[in-house]
Amino acid sequence: MKALVTGGHGFIGSFLVEKLLKENFSVRCLVRKTSDLRWIKDLPVELITGDITESQTLPHAVEGVDYIYHIAGAIKGTTREKFFSTNCQGTLNLAEVSQKYNPNLKRFIFTSSIAATGPTSGTQKPTEDTPCHPVSNYGQSKWEAEKLLKEKFPTLPLTIIRPPIVYGPRDENFLKFFQFAKRGFFPVPPPYERYYSIVYVKDLVEGIYTASQAEVAKGKIYFIANPEFYSFESMARHLSRPFKKEPRFFYVPYWGVRFLALLGDLYVYVTKKETMLTTKKVPEIMASSWICSSEKAWRDFHFKTQVPLSQGMEETVQWLKEHRYL
Ligand SMILES: NC(=O)c1ccc[n+]([C@@H]2O[C@H](COP(=O)([O-])OP(=O)(O)OC[C@H]3O[C@@H](n4cnc5c(N)ncnc54)[C@H](OP(=O)(O)O)[C@@H]3O)[C@@H](O)[C@H]2O)c1
Numbered sequence: 374m375k376a377l378v379t380g381g382h383g384f385i386g387s388f389l390v391e392k393l394l395k396e397n398f399s400v401r402c403l404v405r406k407t408s409d410l411r412w413i414k415d416l417p418v419e420l421i422t423g424d425i426t427e428s429q430t431l432p433h434a435v436e437g438v439d440y441i442y443h444i445a446g447a448i449k450g451t452t453r454e455k456f457f458s459t460n461c462q463g464t465l466n467l468a469e470v471s472q473k474y475n476p477n478l479k480r481f482i483f484t485s486s487i488a489a490t491g492p493t494s495g496t497q498k499p500t501e502d503t504p505c506h507p508v509s510n511y512g513q514s515k516w517e518a519e520k521l522l523k524e525k526f527p528t529l530p531l532t533i534i535r536p537p538i539v540y541g542p543r544d545e546n547f548l549k550f551f552q553f554a555k556r557g558f559f560p561v562p563p564p565y566e567r568y569y570s571i572v573y574v575k576d577l578v579e580g581i582y583t584a585s586q587a588e589v590a591k592g593k594i595y596f597i598a599n600p601e602f603y604s605f606e607s608m609a610r611h612l613s614r615p616f617k618k619e620p621r622f623f624y625v626p627y628w629g630v631r632f633l634a635l636l637g638d639l640y641v642y643v644t645k646k647e648t649m650l651t652t653k654k655v656p657e658i659m660a661s662s663w664i665c666s667s668e669k670a671w672r673d674f675h676f677k678t679q680v681p682l683s684q685g686m687e688e689t690v691q692w693l694k695e696h697r698y699l
Contacts, residue, residue, distance in 0.1 A: 380445030387412035425463030460514035488512030492660030541574030542692035573685035576678035587674035615690035
């Protein structure tokens with residue numbers, strides 16, 4: 374079997390590439406001229422240079438593959454346009470080119486996000502059928518991509534995966550939280566009672582792979598997440614355990630988050646670089662809960678996650694220490 378992986382050199386994509394190689398796939402990765410290839414440079418993969426926002430670079434990438442795992446996406450962005458051009462238009466470009474140049478494709482997997490569903494209040498877990506109300510540009514760009522894929526390409530053998538927070542080795546976005554854990558101190562943004570779903574990266578790629586092989590998953594959407602959800606404090610305690618520390622919490626007032634977000638805006642304005650906390654991110658950060666039910670994946674193709682949070686955190690900290698991030 375042959376697969377194209379977009380974003381195969383990134384955090385989630387690189388674990389998926391390893392999984393596919395283990396399953397004896399021949400793997401092709403779409404990379405940009407500027408991409409950092411450190412996680413896949415020693416792997417036996419074919420590299421094709423291209424960009425999902427430039428359709429003319431995509432035909433070679435999609436030709437002759439059985440599966441497309443579309444993992445590439447913009448997760449940090451300074452503008453709404455950047456999120457939409459990559460996450461929405463880029464996804465539609467790839468779908469269009471694959472329909473034209475690879476009509477026999479077995480499956481097109483699109484990695485969306487829990488951000489497409491939006492936050493929830495309370496502890497009732499949304500399912501894949503819960504109406505979406507994304508609160509950020511990022512979430513809206515993923516949701517728009519989901520809708521337009523289904524509308525414009527009704528014959529595409531599509532499966533949509535919506536991960537919640539993903540953690541594990543190689544991820545630099547979650548690193549801040551491990552640094553807090555090492556210091557034994559966590560700032561908690563309001564509202565103070567909130568819950569999160571989470572998934573270990575190796576579990577997520579098992580889920581993506583299993584969905585891609587299940588006939589029943591064609592045309593459907595799945596959350597892939599640990600069955601339990603966690604409060605901010607319980608997640609922080611799991612994070613702190615490998616450091617043998619009992620965390621202390623500082624409850625940041627609403628105006629404190631706004632102030633830090635304004636500093637983030639200023640940083641972006643001055644440096645033209647991206648950062649995780651800006652005023653546009655505030656609705657996402659202040660939302661009460663980001664939780665989801667992954668029961669459908671169990672019902673449809675018997676997938677459930679295997680790595681408990683404590684084990685995943687332990688492995689991640691080990692990796693971060695070995696690679697001198699901590
Ligand atoms: N991490 C999470 O917690 C999480 C949660 C839910 C959903 N997701 C989704 O999962 C996917 C992977 O995320 P990640 O955490 O692995 O992020 P990541 O490490 O930043 O990977 C994103 C990848 O997308 C590639 N990419 C971005 N724009 C591209 C373009 N125009 N053309 C081709 N490739 C492009 C990047 O390549 P360059 O190196 O060239 O920029 C990078 O390899 C994303 O779609 C994200 O929205 C992630």
